[in-house]
Every structure is written in C-alpha cells, then in structure tokens.
Amino acid sequence: MNARFFLPIGIFLALVAVSAVSMMSMLNGNQAREQLPSPLIGKDAPELILVPFDTTLSKSERQVDLKQLIGNGPFAVNFFASWCAPCQKEAPFLEKLSNHIPIIGVAYKDKSDQLAIFLESFGDPFIKIGFDNDGKTSINWGVYGVPETFIINKNGIIILRHPGPITTNVLKNEIIPILDEINL
Amino acid sequence: MKNILLISFVLLLNPLNVFSIEPDEILSDSKLENRARNLSKGIRCLVCQNQSIDDSDSELAKDLRKIIRIKIVEGKKDKEINDFLVEKYGNFILMKPPFYSETFLLWSSPFIIVFIGFIIIFFSLKKTRSEN
Numbered sequence: 001m002n003a004r005f006f007l008p009i010g011i012f013l014a015l016v017a018v019s020a021v022s023m024m025s026m027l028n029g030n031q032a033r034e035q036l037p038s039p040l041i042g043k044d045a046p047e048l049i050l051v052p053f054d055t056t057l058s059k060s061e062r063q064v065d066l067k068q069l070i071g072n073g074p075f076a077v078n079f080f081a082s083w084c085a086p087c088q089k090e091a092p093f094l095e096k097l098s099n100h101i102p103i104i105g106v107a108y109k110d111k112s113d114q115l116a117i118f119l120e121s122f123g124d125p126f127i128k129i130g131f132d133n134d135g136k137t138s139i140n141w142g143v144y145g146v147p148e149t150f151i152i153n154k155n156g157i158i159i160l161r162h163p164g165p166i167t168t169n170v171l172k173n174e175i176i177p178i179l180d181e182i183n184l
Numbered sequence: 185m186k187n188i189l190l191i192s193f194v195l196l197l198n199p200l201n202v203f204s205i206e207p208d209e210i211l212s213d214s215k216l217e218n219r220a221r222n223l224s225k226g227i228r229c230l231v232c233q234n235q236s237i238d239d240s241d242s243e244l245a246k247d248l249r250k251i252i253r254i255k256i257v258e259g260k261k262d263k264e265i266n267d268f269l270v271e272k273y274g275n276f277i278l279m280k281p282p283f284y285s286e287t288f289l290l291w292s293s294p295f296i297i298v299f300i301g302f303i304i305i306f307f308s309l310k311k312t313r314s315e316n
Contacts, residue, residue, distance in 0.1 A: 039272070139251055
C-alpha cells in the first residue's frame, strides 16, 4: 500500500528535480549552445575552395590550398562573418589562438568592404582569408552556423571541432589541451 | 460569392500557404522539384532543430535546399544525397533517424513501455484473482 502511494509521488518529484536542475544550468549559461557531435572528427579535412579576399595577390598566392599547410604542423580553420556578433566577441581569443597555430579564416556570406572594416576593428589573426558566399564549403565541412572552429593535425585530419565562439574556457579546457596532446 | 469568401478565409488560415522555399530555388522540372521537396522534408534544419529544411527560413536550410537541388540535377539518387548529408552532419540531420545500435532505445522504447504495461496488468490481474 505504501509503495503504491509513494512511488508515483517519488517519480513525479524526481522529474521535477531533473527539470529544475537542467533549467538552472541553462539559466547559468552552461548549456548556451548544445554541441552536436561532428562525424568529421578523425577524418581528412575537406577541401577549402574559397573566393579570395585579397584580389591584389597573384592567383597562386590567393588560393587556399590545404595541401601546402598539411605536413607543416597543425592549423585551425575558423568559419566567421563580419555580420556575426559572437564572432566579434571571439576575436581576442582567436588572436590568442593564432600565437599557438596558424588560422585560416573562412568568411561566410560576407562582403569585402565589411570584412575589411571587421578586420581593422577586431584584429586579423588569419594567415589566409577566403569567402564562402554560396555556403557550399561550409556544408562540406558540416558547419551549421558561424563562428565554428576546426583544428587539423599535421596529417590533415580534423581532431577538434568547436561550434560557437571561442572563449577563455574553450581555449583553456578544449583547444590548448588537444594541442599539447599532439606535442606542439 | 459567399462560398468564395469562405474559401479565401479558410485558405488564409491554412499555415501551409507559408512557404519557406523561395522562387529562385525551384527547379523548372516539376518531377525533380517534387523529389527535392520530398527529400527536404526529411532533412532537419540544424539551426532550428525541430523544423525540416523545407519549413525553415535559416541560411543553412536555404543552402541545404540548394545543394539538394544541385545534386538532383547532377543525377544523384535520393540515397546518395541523404548519405552525403549524414557524412557531413551525422544521423541527427535526418528527421527520422535510421535504426542503428545507437538509436535502438529510441525506436524500441514504445514497445518496451507497452511490454512493461502488459507485465503490470498481468501481475495485477493475477493478484486480484488470487485474492478473490
């Protein structure tokens, strides 16, 4: 009799507790953006076919050729846009990351003049920048929104993907440890 | 006249009139376009997550709709297009996840719950019978 009476109440209270805890953690910003696992981790980095940003460079200099980078050590690919507010917030941390590894910038649906203003205002941590204006390259990389950052090892394999802006915590807890791991 | 007013009113209320798909995206071949629409209905918009890309206005959904159409025109089969998207985004991109070891619990949970229900009914019936 007792069990019959208390079991439903117990289950109800447990459900309330679970919802309360998850709601509190959301309010505290712990789960600002749910991270979906990327199936690309452990696989070869897809090609980067981009429209060049700096048209004054010669054609060979303008192309972002991953093959040239692969083998020289790890590097990062950052998908961003001048119109994206979290990308502005991320800029100082990207600058810090550029002290560790070279970063290629992929400007998603952006315009040259606006991008130039963005880089002037928030800094330019990139070794190369190109546009992905039709979104095809982003889909090839499984990107679902800017900013998104990938770390590629010296063999050209994606070892980390971080959706959302890079913060102090992300640098400290996610990116730097994985760079240490691959003996940088 | 009254009928026309009534029909227009009903059509106004119909949410299906709101299309996310834009005119420049539509393929001229209606057969291929139908395939694209059907495929799009099964692909999840990862930005809004509870909508298919056929219903979503987000940039990613628009790009995905375009790439589906490009691949259809290139002659790719529906399965090849779905496989391409799963390769890039994982199974989560499918509105209806396939039956894998990871999705076993998801698919089987209704049957498990019904089974547990039957067990509870069986034992409570047995108990009341023995009490009688």
